[in-house]
Structures are given as C-alpha cells and as structure tokens.
Amino acid sequence: MSSLSRRNVFRGAVLLGTGAALGGLELSIAGPAAAAIAAPTIASCATWGARNPSSTLSQIATDANKIIIHHTATANSTDYSQAHAYALAKSIQNYHMDSNGWSDTGQHFTVSRGGFITEGRHYSLSHLTSGNGMVVGAHCPGQNDQAIGIENEGTYTSTTPPTALFNKLVDLCAYICDRYGIAATKIYGHRDFISTECPGDAFYAQLPALRSAVAAKLSGGTAWSTIVDNSSAGFSASASWGTSTYSTQRYGADYRYATPVAASDPAYYSATLPSAGNYKIETWYPADPGYNAATPFIVYSSAGSQTVTVNQTSGGGAWRSLGTFAFSAGAQQLVAVSRWTSGTQYVVADALRITQA
Numbered sequence: 311m312s313s314l315s316r317r318n319v320f321r322g323a324v325l326l327g328t329g330a331a332l333g334g335l336e337l338s339i340a341g342p343a344a345a346a347i348a349a350p351t352i353a354s355c356a357t358w359g360a361r362n363p364s365s366t367l368s369q370i371a372t373d374a375n376k377i378i379i380h381h382t383a384t385a386n387s388t389d390y391s392q393a394h395a396y397a398l399a400k401s402i403q404n405y406h407m408d409s410n411g412w413s414d415t416g417q418h419f420t421v422s423r424g425g426f427i428t429e430g431r432h433y434s435l436s437h438l439t440s441g442n443g444m445v446v447g448a449h450c451p452g453q454n455d456q457a458i459g460i461e462n463e464g465t466y467t468s469t470t471p472p473t474a475l476f477n478k479l480v481d482l483c484a485y486i487c488d489r490y491g492i493a494a495t496k497i498y499g500h501r502d503f504i505s506t507e508c509p510g511d512a513f514y515a516q517l518p519a520l521r522s523a524v525a526a527k528l529s530g531g532t533a534w535s536t537i538v539d540n541s542s543a544g545f546s547a548s549a550s551w552g553t554s555t556y557s558t559q560r561y562g563a564d565y566r567y568a569t570p571v572a573a574s575d576p577a578y579y580s581a582t583l584p585s586a587g588n589y590k591i592e593t594w595y596p597a598d599p600g601y602n603a604a605t606p607f608i609v610y611s612s613a614g615s616q617t618v619t620v621n622q623t624s625g626g627g628a629w630r631s632l633g634t635f636a637f638s639a640g641a642q643q644l645v646a647v648s649r650w651t652s653g654t655q656y657v658v659a660d661a662l663r664i665t666q667a
Contacts, residue, residue, distance in 0.1 A: 347488035347527060350481040352419070353428045354435050358396040360403055363414040363432055368446040370455060376496040377483055378450050378457045379517065380417065381471075381509040386464045390424030390474065398463055399428040406448070416448035417459035419482060425474030427482055430461065441489035450503055457498075458486050466510030473586040476639050480520065480585050484527035494525035516640045523584030523639075526666070535665040538579045538644075540566045547577035547659065550649075557596030559627030561661035565596060568649050568657055576608065576646035577659035586612070586639045588667040590631065593645075595660045597626025602655040606648040611635035617648075622658050634667050 382402070387394060403415040410416075418434035421427050429435040433445040438458075449459030460482065462475055470476075483497055499517055500508035526534045538544040539562045540553075551566045566577055583589065591609060595601075601622040609616045609632060618632045637644065647659040 347485050349439070349485055350427055350478065352435055352482075353392075353396065353399075353426065355429050355432050358399045358428050360399070360415070360429075360432065361407065364407055365413040367414060367432060368455075369433055369437070369443060370446060371443045372455065373442065374444045374456065374458045374486070374490050375492060376453070376457045376498060377486055377492065378453060378459050378498050378500055378503070379479075379509050379513070379520070380449060380459060380461045380500045381466045381513055382420075382461050382463050383465050383508070383510075384463065386469065387423055390422070390472075392424070392426050395420075395422035395424060395426035395428055395463075398422055399430070402430070402461070412448050414448075417461045418445070418447055418449070419458070420461040420463065421475050421479050421482065422463045423472050423475050425472075425478040427478060430459075434458075438486060438489055441491075450500055453503055458490075462509065462513070466513035467507060468510075468512055470512045470516055470638070470640060473638065476516070476520075477585055477587075480523040480527065483520065483524045487524060487528055494521045494528060497521050497524065519582050519584045519640050522582070526584060533666045534584050535663065536581055537661055537663045538581055539661045540564070540577070540659055544580045545577065545659075546580070548575055550575055551577055551659065557598060557626070559596035561594040565658055565660035567601075567659070570602065570651045570653060570655075570657060571649045573650065574648075576648045578643050579645045579647075579659075579662040580641065580643045581664055582641040583637050583639050583664070584666070586637065588634050588636050590634045590665045590667050591645060592629040592631050592663040592665070593620065593661070594629055594663070595620070595622050595626050595658045597622055597624050599623050600655055602651060602653055602657045604651050604653065605657040606651050607632055608646040608648055609633070609635050610643055610645070612638050623655075629663055 406412045406416050415430040417430040420430050431445050431447055437444045447454045447459050499514045500506050547566055551568045553564050554567055555564045603621045603623050605620045605622050607618045645662055649657055
C-alpha cells in the first residue's frame with residue numbers, strides 16, 4: 311500500500327466539468343430491519359461506472375472502529391448535480407490508479423458538494439450494508455485496515471462545506487456508526503493521525519458539531535438542545551454589564567444587567583450547532599417592573615440579523631420563545647442582547663436555550 315500523501319494526489323487532479331449522466335441505477339441500500347438508522351442513498355461503484363480494480367483488494371473480517379474525514383483539496387465546485395458527483399468519483403479513481411499506481415480508489419466513500427454519496431473503493435458498500443468486515447483502504451497510513459475513510463469534495467482551509475454536503479455527511483456517518491457499532495466520538499480528521507492540512511482548518515473546526523449531530527441521530531432522533539447561561543463559556547459581555555442575584559426568577563446563580571445606551575455593547579450568546587437547519591430560540595429572564603419593556607434580542611440567523619423585542623417587565627421565570635430561525639452548522643454567535651433601546655430601565659441577559667427544530 312502506498313504511503314504517498316493523498317493531498318499530493320488530489321492537488322494534481324483535473325478540474326471537473328458538468329459531465330454527462332452515467333448509466334446504471336442509483337441504489338438505496340437498506341440494512342436489516344433491526345437497523346436503527348436509515349441507510350442514505352449511496353451510488354455503488356457499478357452505478358457511477360467505476361473501473362475494475364487493477365489487482366485483488368484485501369478484504370478483512372475485522373470491523374471498522376473509527377471514521378476519518380478528508381477533503382479532496384479540489385475546487386469548490388458550484389455544480390451540485392448527480393452527474394458531477396459521478397464524474398468526481400471517476401476522476402479520483404483515475405488519478406489514484408493511473409498516477410498513484412494504486413489498485414483502486416483510496417477512500418471508502420465520497421460526498422459531493424451537492425450532497426451525493428458515492429462508493430469509493432470496491433466492496434466498501436457491501437461490507438457496510440452487512441455491518442461485517444471491511445475492505446482495506448488507502449486513505450490514511452496506519453489506519454487503512456481500521457478506519458472508514460470519507461472524502462468530501464472541496465477545499466476547506468478557510469471556508470466550510472455547503473449545507474447539502476454537511477447534512478449528507480451526518481447521515482452517512484450515523485449509518486456507518488450504526489452498522490459497525492462505532493461511537494460518534496470516534497469520528498476524526500485526517501490530521502489527527504498524520505501531518506497534513508486535511509480536512510482543512512475550517513472543516514476540522516466543524517468536527518465537534520459533526521460528532522454531536524451524529525450522536526443525536528444515534529440516540530433515536532431526540533432533538534438536539536443546549537442552554538447557554540450567563541455564567542457559561544458561550545456567554546460574553548463587557549465590564550459595563552453588572553451581575554445580580556436580586557430576582558428569584560433568575561436562571562441559575564445570577565444574571566447580567568445594564569442600562570440602555572446608544573452604543574454597541576451587547577451581551578453575546580454563542581454555541582456550536584450540530585448541523586445546518588432550523589433552531590428554536592428561547593430566552594429566560596427575571597421580570598420586574600423596573601426592567602426594560604423593549605429589550606432588543608438580535609438573532610444572527612443565516613438569513614441575516616433579525617431583532618426581536620422582549621418586554622422584560624413581565625413573563626419572567628420561564629422559557630419565552632424568540633422564534634425559530636435558520637442557522638449554519640458549527641461554532642457561532644447566535645443571539646445578542648442589545649443595550650441600544652429606549653427608556654432608562656435595565657436590560658437583562660440571563661439564559662438562552664437553543665433546540666433543533
């Protein structure tokens with residue numbers, strides 16, 4: 311098995327055009343009835359028109375025990391079609407076999423920027439479907455007989471994958487984990503094992519969100535939720551914001567407050583979201599007639615900033631919905647409590663609950 315860097319392989323790959331639709335039927339592979347996770351649609355090697363391996367591939371009875379995430383280090387194509395995904399699979403296989411001298415595609419599966427999954431190395435899909443054994447790959451030296459390698463189309467050193475790719479990767483990883491009994495914590499980046507930029511700084515930073523999303527699927531689809539209190543790591547505010555324990559309606563030990571001012575000095579709530587999609591945002595605050603009747607909550611959704619005004623003179627001591635909003639995946643600022651409002655009464659920042667809708 312070659313120890314050549316896969317990054318050198320992909321950097322030299324030819325850029326793909328639209329390509330023509332390839333023959334064959336796309337397969338939706340169903341596992342046994344007892345499987346908890348539905349199988350995503352995966353185009354087999356036969357479906358996308360793969361060449362036969364140039365030599366016998368090693369198939370072992372040992373099950374995979376981890377997943378390794380890669381990026382192809384190719385262009386961030388705006389062709390999101392199935393035909394492009396199939397052409398990508400062909401291009402990778404041709405380069406691996408003809409330029410690298412490998413017997414077949416190195417990775418087990420590939421996810422295109424349009425969210426199409428293709429089988430990489432022959433026999434990867436049949437082993438995954440049965441949940442028994444694996445074909446030895448060529449995607450990460452030292453891990454090829456232990457890890458399922460997944461290539462993700464694009465270069466993610468400074469930008470994150472599109473939503474369609476990330477969401478389909480969640481589906482694929484959850485299915486792999488379910489079939490092989492792998493914990494979501496066993497999803498790694500290529501750089502965790504060898505010196506490489508793969509899967510890119512921006513994508514690598516999303517791996518905690520990927521693990522969380524996969525864990526949520528494995529738990530039976532329970533909605534992911536998190537609470538950011540004013541004392542947690544996801545909260546930040548300047549020294550102008552005071553801390554109080556005055557109201558018994560507070561969430562936790564205390565809450566933050568500030569006087570209105572015509573300046574930008576908000577209190578921020580941040581969290582790492584497991585996947586792109588809609589999230590319900592709720593606030594908890596102590597209410598008091600001396601607090602502000604028009605406290606601005608600025609929601610930083612993927613559609614742009616939206617301001618929701620909350621009357622904090624009443625309705626405290628409970629979760630109050632700000633609405634449901636679309637967000638991208640990963641670590642980000644979600645909501646800010648602004649001081650820029652009318653009146654002189656305090657604006658309050660206590661706790662925020664984020665729930666996947």
